[in-house]
Amino acid sequence: MSDLCCNRLPIAYSRRDMLRYAACGFGSLAFAAMSARASGASLLGMSNARDDEPRSPLAAKKPHFAPTAKRIIFLCMAGAPSHVDTFDYKPELAARDGQTFRGNAKLLASPWKFSQQGKGGLWISDLFPNLGKQADHMCLLRGMKAEIPAHAQASIQLHTGSFQFVRPSMGAWALYGLGTENENLPGFIAINPRGDNGGAQLYGSGFLPASYQATPVRLSRRGSDDAVAHINNERFGTAAQREQLDLVQRLNKERLKREKSDRELEGVIESYELAFRMQAEVPDLVDFADEDKKTLEMYGIGQEPTDDFGRQCLLARRFAEKGVRFIEVGHGGWDTHRNLREELGQQCSEIDQPIAALLADLKRRGMLDETLVLWGGEFGRTPYAQGTDGRDHNAKGFTMWMAGGGVKGGISHGATDDVGAEAVDGVMDIHDLHATILHLAGLDHERLTHRHAGRDFRLTDVKGRVNKEILRA
Structure with missing residues (x-):
C-alpha cells in the first residue's frame, strides 16, 4: 500500500461524543455537525494517517522520486x-x-x-x-x-x-x-x-x-x-470575516485540547481559511492590468x-x-x-x-x-x-x-x-x-x-x- 494512501473511513461521532457535545450546549453540537458535513468527515479518510504526515490534506508532500514537471x-x-x-x-x-x-x-x-x-x-x-x-x-x-x-x-x-x-x-x-x-x-x-x-x-x-x-x-x-463563485462576501468586510474565522479557530483549539487530534475538523477550518485567503489573491491574478x-x-x-x-x-x-x-x-x-x-x-x-x-x-x-x-x-x-x-x-x-x-x-x-x-x-x-x-x-x-x-x-x-x-x- 502506498505511503500516500488514505485508510478506511472512520465513524464521525460516537454516542458518547454526541452526549458530550450536547452537554456543552446545542451551539457546540451544531458546530460539530456543520464541521462534519463541510469537511466531509466521513470522506476525508485521514483519521488513520501516519503521525509524520502533514496534518493538512493539501500540504505539500514529497513525490515518490524527483519530478521533471512541477x-x-x-x-x-x-x-x-x-x-x-x-x-x-x-x-x-x-x-x-x-x-x-x-x-x-x-x-x-x-x-x-x-x-x-x-x-x-x-x-x-x-x-x-x-x-x-x-x-x-x-x-x-x-x-x-x-x-x-x-x-x-x-x-x-x-x-x-x-x-x-x-x-x-x-x-x-x-x-x-x-x-x-x-x-x-x-x-x-x-x-x-x-x-x-x-x-x-x-x-x-x-x-x-x-x-x-x-x-x-x-x-x-x-x-x-x-471569476470564482461565492468568493466575495457582500455582508461582511475583511475584518469582520477575520473575526468570524478567529472565533471558529478558538472553538477548534478548545476542542483539540480535549480530543488531542481531529484531522476532519482541521480540514474544514483549512477550507474556510483558503476561501478567506483567496479573496485577496485571486482578484489580482485574474486582472491582467500588470501585464x-x-x-x-x-x-x-x-x-x-x-x-x-x-x-x-x-x-x-x-x-x-x-x-x-x-x-x-x-x-x-x-x-x-x-x-x-x-x-x-x-x-x-x-x-x-x-x-x-x-x-x-x-x-x-x-x-x-x-x-x-x-x-x-x-x-x-x-x-x-x-x-x-x-x-x-x-x-x-x-x-x-x-x-x-x-x-x-x-x-x-x-x-x-x-x-x-x-x-x-x-x-x-x-x-x-x-x-x-x-x-x-x-x-x-x-x-x-x-x-x-x-x-x-x-x-x-x-x-x-x-x-x-x-x-x-
Missing part, C-alpha cells in the same frame, strides 16, 4: 479534434481521396496542407502557423487510442481513467499525491470548465476527499469579480478570434507561476460531423496563437522545462467522410501532444495506419497516458493509491505503462 497545464479540446487534419499527416489519404473504404464509406483527404516544422521536421497542418513555430518543444503522440467513441464516456475516461464508474480526475490524483505549493490558492483549477459530456465529474474528486476537487474559475471580459501590452498582444487578447482563449491561456500561466499544481483549460466545438472546412478552421484560429504564446511565454520565463503542457481531446475523427464535409468519431487512433515538463521536444511517437484510421505503432491508451503524466510529476502510478470500498484504487486501475521513450534523458 505543474501540469491540460489544454482540453472537447469534442474530439480531427487528427488527420491537424497533426497526423497522411499523404496516402490524399492520394486515395474519394475511394471506397470499409464498406460504403468514402475517404476524405484533408482540405489543408501540411508542412515540416522545426529542426525535427514535424509535419503540422497549416491550420497552426503560430504553433508550428514551437514544434521543437512538442512531442506528438500519434499512436493514441481510446476505448469508446462516445463523447461523454470517452471524456470521463480521459479525465478519470474509467467511463463506467465515478472516479477521481487526474488533477485530483495529482493534488492528492503532491499537495499544493501555494496555501493561498487551490492546487487544482479548471478554467471555464464545460458542463456537458461528464460535467463536474471531469474535474471532481470522486471518492477522494472533496478538498482535492478542482476550483472552477469563470473568466470573462466583465472582469474578475465573478504589458506586448504580452497581451502575443496571446491575442483584445482581438478576435483569439481573445477568449488567449485570456484562459494567460491565466493558466499566471496560476502556474503561483504554484498551482494542475490547471485545466477548456475549449469546445471540435465535434465536426459536418461543415468541417469552416468549423475546424474556426476552432484552430481561436487556439493557435494563444497556445503558441503560452509555450513561448513559459519558455522565456524559464518555466517550460518544469511545466508539462498537454493538448488533446477524448478521441479523433475518421479518415472517411460523414456526408460530404464532415468526419465521424474515431477512438481507434488519434493524436495528442505534450510539451515541456521532461518530455523530448521536436519528435513524433507512434503512428496510425496509412490513412489514419487506427493506431498501429507506439500505441498508447488512456492508462498509459495517465501513468506517463504521473511519472513526469514524480509519482509512481502503481504506488499512488487510495483505500475505497475495501481495496486500493489508483488512477490507472490495474493497467498503465510509462512511455519512457518520450522522456528526456
